[in-house]
Amino acid sequence: MTHHDMWRRDDAAKTVGSLRRDMLSSRETERVPLAEIGGRTLASDLVADADRPPLSRATMDGFAFDATDAYPLRLREGGIFPEDSPPTLESGEAMRISTGAPLPDGANAVLKVEEATVEDGLLSGTEISPGTYTYARGSNVRAGEVLFQAGERLSPKDALLLRDLGHESVTVHTRFSVGILATGTEFHEGRQPDLDSPMLAGLVRSWGHDPVYEGSVPDDYDTVTERIAALAADHDVVVTTGGTSVGKKDHVINALTELGEVLFHRVAIRPGKPIAVARLDDYDAVALAIPGKPVGAHTITSLVARPLFVGETTLPTVSARLARDIGLGAPGFEYVVPVTLEDGEAMPLGHVDSSLAVYDEVYNPSVLSSSTRASRADGFFITEEAVSSGETVNVVPYTAVE
Incomplete structure (x- = not known):
């Protein structure tokens, strides 16, 4: 095989991402509290049922009034605080207001205290425009907006908007169960340390899923095949390390071919070229065959396998x-x-x-x-x-x- 026969990285990553969508389409769901949404995958669209904020509010301590009125303005007694239901202001009136307090009907701006002058019950100050120092109703969210989409991977910061929308918990897909299997007689017999499995388990966990280290197998075709089949029956995803090249003891690709459909083998990228991805439809599972060299294993897993777990192919730089x-x-x-x-x-x-x-x-x-x-x-x-x-x-x- 020449490098002209290899897959491009973008195509490989998109193919892996499509496997994720297929898996999610029939996946079970569960409710989780907002404190636990980091890394979880949303199961359905979330639509705003009301404007947010529901009322316009002051963003500065000062005076609320209609900014189209001319100074001086009659200052009403009292003040408006965040917990209050404010009165309606008449044309030419103003009222003291605290940060976070709802704007009264008839007001559309806030003059901050430092720019105001009050004499004999009359307010004067800097010329301002409607909207000054206000957080307008519906300026954050409009009722009916789709703010989160099914399949989206949530992060802790999403709890801010979700809570503002009135959610205490959301429905997410259950995590993928991922069985990690090291292949290689040298690892199986303890003659060399298995460097890749802890790293791969950490990546899977950081991407919001449940890795399980399932040990190692020697370089024996039947053993490799049987073990992958057994793990595919127990897990949503099987991740193998090593054995992805074409040496006499590299059995993983042939095993995956026997058990399912190898979608691609080898990506035109270095390091990490000999990655393979397979569908194991008889087991309702996906297999990721990761090459054994440790830094190459991390590289190719991050660039090609990651979309299966997080649904993203873009890379911030x-x-x-x-x-x-x-x-x-x-x-x-x-x-x-x-x-x-x-x-x-x-x-x-x-x-x-x-x-x-x-x-x-x-x-x-x-x-x-x-x-x-x-x-x-x-x-x-x-x-x-x-x-x-x-x-x-x-x-x-x-x-x-x-």
């Missing part, structure tokens, strides 16, 4: 100046280059001038993919062309994908 020239190897790939960030400058972690000297000027993703110290990078940028020192690169912070 920050701009930085590249600190060193970066040359590339074979054309036709997207190269993911880890960097550290300092004072707006991106130093390629792994470059000979960085704290991890793995390559000179030509980026070496194969070696870097095995270097666990590369995980100390702050983020990465993606490029298909060589980049010169001083050029601007768009860095994806690791915090944005974890």
